[in-house]
Amino acid sequence: MSVPLAAPPAVSADPGPLAQLRILASRVGAMCLIELQKLRRDQTELLTRAIQPALWLLIFGETFTRLRAIPTGSIPYLDYLAPGILAQSALFIAIFYGIQIIWERDAGVLAKLLVTPTPxxxxxxGKAFAAGVRALVQALMVLILxxxxxxxxxxxxLRLLAMAVVVVLGSAFFCCLSIVIAGVVLSRERLMGIGQAITMPLFFGxxxxxxxxxxxGWLKVLSHANPLSYQVDALRGLLIGTPANLGLDFGVLAGASAIAIGVASALLGRLAR
Known part of the structure; x- marks a missing residue:
């Protein structure tokens, strides 16, 4: 008499938390590797992107250091300015990352990515932290100058490592902000216009x-709501030793990046349609 075999246990189609973390880590690593390969193939982009921060440091920084028009206490103005220009250069790289998403949509790449099991x-x-890798290369050039x-x-x-984390978190947030804008406007031209319209207010605010x-008073309120302010505060504290609330700075940057990733993920499907 044959004994019926027990049916194999059902396998859940949804990956568990650990599997999702592995997928996330592999996707981030793959995107970062792609970004590094792009930089290796087109090294002239690094030089052209370094021109603007170099001009800020050489002209604006050197001039205002001599004028002493902006009171920064015992810290030379050039020292005070350098972390801000580092954050600015990372912002300018990340804020237009949504253009790449729109290009991938037009080329059909985004639709193929969305049908894979990758969340x-x-x-x-992956794209957000790839922007952080690119910003780190830019930051290195600003630090050398x-x-x-x-x-x-x-x-x-240890402080330099923490600085790298700050640059990556800030770049990840602004990259996701760019993707959110892309998911709303759905065109490169509108994204370019909005990106240019908000970049300088973010910087000067x-x-x-x-x-x-x-x-x-009104600008102080906007400054406290601006993630770039927390990034600059952390960079100053880490690089030149000014008083900084590093716990708050890291918390705001990490929280803002997580929220931005969630919102951008929700709008990714709309962008692909």
């Missing part, structure tokens, strides 16, 4: 160029 959050996070100009930067490896206590 949408992993796709967005700052050191040549005599800025008193830290040599502590932060503490990148001047202390918050010099701002009018």
């Amino acid at each position: 949408r959050a992993a796709l967005v996070a 700052s050191a040549i100009l005599g800025v008193g930067l830290t040599a502590n490896p 932060s503490n990148a160029l001047y202390p918050v206590n010099l701002m009018p």
